[in-house]
Amino acid sequence: MSVIYDRVALIGLGLIAGSMAHAMRQNGLAGEIVGYARSAETRQTARDIGLCDVVYDDVTDAVKDTDLVVLAVPVGAMGQVAAEIAPFLKPGATVTDVGSVKQSVIEAVAPHIPDGVHFIPGHPLAGTEHSGPTSGFATLFRNRWWLLTPLPGSDELAVQRLTDLILAMGAKTDRMEPAHHDLVLAVTSHAPHLIAYTMVGVADHLRRVTDEEVIQYSAAGFRDFTRIAASDPTMWRDVFLHNKEATLDILGRFTEELFMLQRAIRMGDGQQLHDYFTRTRAIRRGIIEAGQDTNAPDFGRVSEGATKP
Numbered sequence: 001m002s003v004i005y006d007r008v009a010l011i012g013l014g015l016i017a018g019s020m021a022h023a024m025r026q027n028g029l030a031g032e033i034v035g036y037a038r039s040a041e042t043r044q045t046a047r048d049i050g051l052c053d054v055v056y057d058d059v060t061d062a063v064k065d066t067d068l069v070v071l072a073v074p075v076g077a078m079g080q081v082a083a084e085i086a087p088f089l090k091p092g093a094t095v096t097d098v099g100s101v102k103q104s105v106i107e108a109v110a111p112h113i114p115d116g117v118h119f120i121p122g123h124p125l126a127g128t129e130h131s132g133p134t135s136g137f138a139t140l141f142r143n144r145w146w147l148l149t150p151l152p153g154s155d156e157l158a159v160q161r162l163t164d165l166i167l168a169m170g171a172k173t174d175r176m177e178p179a180h181h182d183l184v185l186a187v188t189s190h191a192p193h194l195i196a197y198t199m200v201g202v203a204d205h206l207r208r209v210t211d212e213e214v215i216q217y218s219a220a221g222f223r224d225f226t227r228i229a230a231s232d233p234t235m236w237r238d239v240f241l242h243n244k245e246a247t248l249d250i251l252g253r254f255t256e257e258l259f260m261l262q263r264a265i266r267m268g269d270g271q272q273l274h275d276y277f278t279r280t281r282a283i284r285r286g287i288i289e290a291g292q293d294t295n296a297p298d299f300g301r302v303s304e305g306a307t308k309p
């Protein structure tokens, strides 16, 4: 494939930036890939593993004369990073982000972007429970959705060029309104993470009662259900603080359903339980059959990729 951007700067060198670096390099999509991360330790690890062509100690050096700047830091840090880099952005450059929440990132970043620079918010629906500069791998985005939430009046050529990069990294892309994105992701990603974290908390509480047995004999159901509870605490703290309303809305609905099932169990209403599980099983199977389950975990791929990027 051919070069789409001459120079790409990755700000924040974790799972997503690292996977982008591998995917761009493997497919020859960037003339030069440079990077910056806040912690000196992360920068050193990135240099040791050759993640980028250059890793800078100063974020402004990374964005100077750069065609595409990718903000790949926790959602709560996006605004501050945008403010730092804004005076050094090249006219005509594109700034995108990969944050899991869109409305609050747009509110935090857009005011800092100078005229003549294109800000195109985005979100790859792909990840693992691993984080940091060694966790990325080239195939992370393959067959995954990468949503763009362009602002009204965005430069269509700039959006198309970013779309070309995303497609060339193996992803599928679509456009969405930021508020709709945040509601959809609250259902499909944010609430499930909170529930998984909670389930581990419950198991830990019970462990004290059962004398370690909960952890020792943790069944496949618990393991499958709670894999995502091993995810980065900073990232998820920021997601919940910045997608507050949608997450609280979905958790309210979840709690109502849970109470309904709880009551059915208490009343011995087997018919209600069976009907509910029959309906939800059909929905879940439908997702797989429609081929929309490409974001489901694949443990073989993840562990292989994470250790051998």
Ligand SMILES: NC(=O)c1ccc[n+]([C@@H]2O[C@H](COP(=O)([O-])OP(=O)(O)OC[C@H]3O[C@@H](n4cnc5c(N)ncnc54)[C@H](O)[C@@H]3O)[C@@H](O)[C@H]2O)c1
Pocket: 011, 012, 013, 014, 015, 016, 017, 036, 037, 038, 039, 042, 072, 073, 074, 075, 077, 080, 081, 098, 099, 100, 101, 123, 124, 125, 126, 127, 128, 129, 130, 131, 132, 133, 232, 235, 239
């Ligand atoms: N992990 C996932 O599954 C996933 C999937 C899609 C999108 N995202 C989003 O992508 C972004 C990055 O997530 P990740 O999983 O790659 O995280 P990560 O923890 O693996 O990496 C984050 C990087 O940001 C750096 N960083 C933190 N604060 C910074 C700051 N103020 N300035 C500069 N660097 C800073 C850290 O040093 C680290 O290198 C987040 O916004 C997250 O919501 C994550």
Ligand SMILES: O=C(O)C(=O)C[C@]1(C(=O)O)C=C[C@@H](O)C=C1
Pocket: 099, 100, 124, 125, 126, 127, 128, 129, 188, 189, 190, 228, 231, 295, 296, 297
């Ligand atoms: O597979 C996982 O480990 C993930 O949690 C990835 C996942 C998701 O919920 O699907 C997590 C957060 C993102 O913003 C996008 C993808």
